[in-house]
Amino acid sequence: MSTGFAGPHPATQSSNSNCKLISLARRIMNAITTFTTIEMTEKIRKSDEEWRAQLTPEQYRITRQKGTEPAFTGKYATSNEPGLYRCVCCGNALFDSDDKFESGTGWPSFTRPVTADSVETETDSSFFMKRTEVHCSRCDAHLGHVFDDGPAPTGLRYCINSASLEKTDKPE
Ligand SMILES: [Zn+2]
Numbered sequence: 001m002s003t004g005f006a007g008p009h010p011a012t013q014s015s016n017s018n019c020k021l022i023s024l025a026r027r028i029m030n031a032i033t034t035f036t037t038i039e040m041t042e043k044i045r046k047s048d049e050e051w052r053a054q055l056t057p058e059q060y061r062i063t064r065q066k067g068t069e070p071a072f073t074g075k076y077a078t079s080n081e082p083g084l085y086r087c088v089c090c091g092n093a094l095f096d097s098d099d100k101f102e103s104g105t106g107w108p109s110f111t112r113p114v115t116a117d118s119v120e121t122e123t124d125s126s127f128f129m130k131r132t133e134v135h136c137s138r139c140d141a142h143l144g145h146v147f148d149d150g151p152a153p154t155g156l157r158y159c160i161n162s163a164s165l166e167k168t169d170k171p172e
Helices: 010-040 049-054 059-065
Strands: 084-087 093-096 119-124 131-136 142-147 157-160 165-170
Touching: 010 059, 010 093, 049 059, 059 142
Parallel strands: none
Antiparallel strands: 084 093, 084 165, 119 131, 131 142, 142 157
């Protein structure tokens, strides 16, 4: 008389092939995630020589060597013309003139970047100060610093060097 328990249990077999399927699906999902992450954070990387050739000495000093222009000397320090401010190095859209305000500091000041991922920040401990450095998310160009003494709606003040920016017309 058969017990009905001879050979591999059907349920075990099916669970094995389910496992394989899940592991395959996981591998595909991982590949997609990796691909998307690379796509979104793809950086522009150039050698020092290439940046030097492309930029003016002042733009190079500020964006590639984390320099700061003297207050009230930059071309956008007190400008209130409408426009979209792009990275002078790579053209990435960074700030909108709608978010620009007169801070009285002598540097172009904005309450926020044009999108959350236009810029990245990093702690800067140079000159015996603890500040938050702001750079272009696409090419790492140094832009300036962000402080938490700005006006509404964000309370932030993105204090940016004119030399790191190029103002263009807003897209229609
Ligand atoms: Zn850039």
